[in-house]
Amino acid sequence: MAEGRTAPDVERPSANPLEQSERLDAGSADNTTKRANPQADILPGDSATTKAEKIERHGDTSNGDVSTGFEQSAPKRRKMDQESALTAAERTEEQPGRKKGVTPIKKEFLVDISRISEPAHDDDAAEASGKTAQPPQTVGGKGGKKKGKGGQNHNRQFGRSRDEIQLCMSRAKVNEFASSTCQFGEKCKYEHDIRRYLKDGKREDLATFGSICPVWELKGKCSAGWRCRFAGSHSKEVEHEDGRKELVLVEREKPGEQINGDDEMQEEGVGVVNVISNAAKISLRKKHIQTVKSDQYLQWMNEHNQDPTNGRPRPDLKAAVELIDDEGIPIKIAPSNGDSNGVHDIRASYVEPPFRASEKRRIYYGPETPVLAPLTTQGNLPFRRLCVSLGAQVTWSEMAMGLPLVQGEKGEWALMKAHESETAPPAYSPKNPVLDYNHSKDLKFGAQIAANKPWLALKTTEILTSLCPQLRAIDLNCGCPIDLVCRQGAGSALLDSHAKLEKTLRGMNAVSGETPITVKIRMGTKDKHPTAEKLCQRLVLGGPEAQDHGEGPCGVAAITLHGRSKQQRYTRSADWQYIADCASLVKKLKAERSTITDTAREPDARDLPASSTSGTGEGLPYFCGNGDILSHVDYTAHLQDTGVDxxxxxxxxxxxxWIFEEIQQNQYLDKSASERLGYIEQFARNGLEYWGSDEIGVGTTRRFLLEWLSFSCRYVPIGILDELPPRFGDRPPAFQGRSELETLLSSGDYRDWIKISEMFLGPAHKDFQFQPKHKSNSYEIEAEG
Ligand SMILES: Cc1cc2nc3c(=O)[nH]c(=O)nc-3n(C[C@H](O)[C@H](O)[C@H](O)COP(=O)(O)O)c2cc1C
Structure with a gap:
């Protein structure tokens, strides 16, 4: 959409926003085959000015229907699928007639061909958001008023969405006449009168989601109680025999379903796993939790480093299986060793890591398991849940910093929470025999951490694996370019210390029990000086020190390479040729290594096809490529051309x-604006279920929805593209969608994002603020106003 303007006002949502969206989406494809008429999005009752503005924005007043050009007719679909056969190199070459850097949009949807959108999308800012390195900077109060140079909005403010009068927690979930004691007694500053709170303390109930609380609808119980913005849907007034009227909360038990009575778990959201108790967090904060395995390993490592040839056996880490809290009670029993004493003794006197890679839980990385990357801020639980519902097979947490995790910080531990749908194994397919082989233990969700020192990485790993058994793997982030992280020696900084990195990963692998360890890297830190190839060699074979001591590879189960350097950030395309070079090296080294270690194979693993043992079976990693994948065409081409797993x-x-759905179906999906709005509704629903349906939960859901909309607005509908495939480096000229709703969804103006959020979350709270991560968005608005 044209930058610098907002979409026309959208009516306040009716009780059913999707019904309303159908009106706004009139004329657009409501499935992948519809045709669009740009005139059709003028709604009855539009003012003359709005109509004129819309026609002007269309730039084409013809009455004829406009074919999207990508209806999924058989020949067209074939044409699209043929795209998949293009090599990555061919696809990145200039296509004849295609203007470099400009999204090829059909002319009937162009508004003003001379205007290319400003580079308002700052992916560096997005990646750094939430973990910003810079000192706070005044942005000029609400909405980033101050004009100045473009750049990142550091220290972004989001306001506080709170009830006018706050209800005391002791009254939040009880009936009006229930006796409840507030531990603060007379001194409590919160409201205890439920009727008064409902009348003057909170905003009126939301009319979205059919006025029914999504949490209650799902579980028959809402942990927000009276504070819920849909409280009316799960409460009523009952008249007692004595004539007194009481406000009561209603619980519905689904047939055959037990409502979870555990209040702490209820507070954590619906269907959430990896929730650790407050007691455990407090014990961590007080340093009362011992990390016996890490301490033993670190001690051994120090001694070993001093005299590498002393031949001392490694510590018996399998015996150290407990995290112990301040009262000496084991918090979580780590997996028992299951070894007979005999084997145990032999291993203790053997210079081999005590947890051999073949003893780890297997993970599988293959063509059928597209991986959703770790994404700070954006990769929150409601978003990942949406992606899983659309076919993502592997998900990662946002990057969590090691230190706050070992210190029990609530915010960092919240990043470890996953939805139960992420704990289901990736889909089984005949091409994916490993899953069948070890089906029940394969999980989708893994945790990503950043740590600057081996001790920190080890302790974080030990604590994580002990407290969160539902982790597919733990990934060490060695690609993070954020200054704050790198200056401390973590993230990309580790790419300049290969020996330290290897040591860290080896140690993590030793203390993580059966949980596999993976690593995410970039090409290197400096432009034009890629070091990833050398690093991959070390990770697959073990460095010179390890080889001298007869140690095997460090045991990472997967290496993911983002084809850019730290310095490069998001400038220029990802270098898939370099990714291919590394993939081929890894494959070659793995083949060599497999020959050496053939005798160490597990007996049953030998029966599997070669491809399925190429992963963790012998401690040899899968290799995963990352960078600039915008469609199934990119995905398939990279798999075919580069040899990544x-x-x-x-x-x-x-x-x-829905890129995951496209990958599954191996075809472009021209989603209509209504369907896209449906995903936004799904996110909002997921958000309310996770963050809660009270004023604070609604505010948090809105904030993260807006964060996501700042990316989703970049989608240029496939049906209005003149040429395929879509490319990351291209910027669209100002364009008009096939319907008013499609235009609105493409708006880069955060005020439009708020309008969209209001369709599901009602009017924003008066104190709600949102500052886009890049200032240019704010300035456009100012320039206009
Ligand atoms: C908003 C945002 C947040 C990110 N957060 C993380 C993160 O927490 N951990 C990480 O390893 N990479 C992070 N990345 C990098 C991505 O995982 C990925 O490596 C990079 O964006 C290249 O992939 P793409 O071209 O498919 O976007 C982030 C990227 C973006 C845009």
Whole structure:
């Protein structure tokens, strides 16, 4: 959409926003085959000015129907699928007639061909958001008023969405006449009168989602109680025999379903796993939790480093299986060793890591397992859940910093929470025999951490694996370019310390029990000086020190390479040729290594096809490529051309989460604006279920929805493209969607994002603020106003 303007006002949502959306989406494809008429999006009752403005924006007043050009007729679909056969190199070459850097939009949808959108999308800013390195900077109060140079909005403010009068927690979930004691007694500053709170303390109930609380609808119980913005849907007034009227909360028990009575778990959201108790967090904060395995390993490592040839056996880490809290009670019993004493003794006197790679839980990375990348801020639980519902097979947490995790910080531990749909194994397919082989233990969700020192990485790993058994793997982020992280020696900084990195990963692998360890890297830190190839060699074979001591590889189960350097950030395309070079090296080294270690194979693993043992079976990693995947065409081409085992997708999923569906179906899906709005509704629903349906939960859901919309607005509908495939580097000229709703969804103006959020979350709270991560968005608005 034209930058610098907002979409026309959208009516306040009716009780059913999707019904309303159908009106706004009139004329657009409501499935992948509809045709669009640009005149059709003028709604009855539009003012003359709005109509004129719309016609002007169309830039084409013809009455004829406009074919999207990508109806899924058989010949057209074939044409699209042929795109998949293009090599990555061919696809990145200039196509004749295609203007470099400009999204090829059909002329009937162009508004003003001379205007290319400003580069308002700052992916560096997005990646750094939430973990910003810079000192706070005044942005000029609400909405980033101050004019100045473009750049990142550091220290972004989001306001506080709170009830006018706050209800005391002791009254939040009880009936009006229930006796409840507030531990603060007379001194409590919160409201205890439920009727008064409902009348003057909170905003009126939301009319969205059919006025029914999504949490209650799902579980028959809402943990927000009276504070819920849909409280009316799960409460009523009953008249007692004595004539007194009481406000009561209603619980519905689904047939055959037990409502979870555990209040702490209820507070954590519906269907959420990896929730650790407050007691455990407090014990961590007080340093009362011992990390016996890490301490033993670190001690051994120090001694070993001093005299590497002393031949001392490694510590018996399998015996150290407990995290112990301040009262000496084991918090979580780590997996028992299951070894007979005999084997145990032999291993203790053997200079081999005590947890051999073949003893780890297997993970599988293959063509059928497109991976959703770790995404700070954006890759929150409601978004990942949406992606899983659309076919993502592997998901990662947002990057969590090691230190706050070992210190029990609530915010960092919240990043470890996953939805139960992420704990289901990736889909089984005949091409994916490993899953069948070890089906029940394969999980989708893994945790990503950043740590600057081996001790920190080890302790974080030990604590994580002990407290969160539902982790597919733990990934060490060695690609993070954020200054704050790198200056401390973590993230990309580790790419300049190969020996330290190897040591860290080896140690993590030793203390993580059966949980596999993976690593995500970039090409290197400096432009034009890629070091990833050398690093991959070390990770597959073990460095010179390890080889001298007869140690095997460090045991990472997967290496993911983002084809850019740290310095490069998001400038220029990802270098898939370099990714291919590394993939081929890894494959070659793995083949060599497999020959050496053939005798160490597990007996049953030998029966599997070669491809399925190429992963973790012998401690040899899968290799996953990452960078600039925007469609199934990119995905398939990279798999075919570069020899990677799997591909990871980041911004492509944020722009169009149905990319996973496209990959499954191996075809472009021209989603209508209504369907896209449906995904937004799904996110809002997921958000309310996770963050809660009270004023604070609604505010948090809105904030993260807006964050996502800042990416999803970059989607240029496939049906209005003149040429395929869509490319990351291209910027669209000002264009008009096939309907008013499609135009609105393409708006880069955050005020339009708020309008969209209001369709599901009602009017924003008066104190709600949102500052886009890049200032240019704010300035456009100012320039206009
Ligand atoms: C908003 C945003 C947040 C990101 N957060 C993380 C992160 O927490 N951990 C990480 O390893 N990479 C992170 N990345 C990098 C991505 O995982 C990915 O490597 C990169 O975006 C390249 O993939 P793409 O071209 O598919 O976007 C982030 C990227 C973006 C845009």
């Amino acid at each position: 799997a591909c990871m997708i980041a911004r492509g999923a944020l722009i169009k989460p």
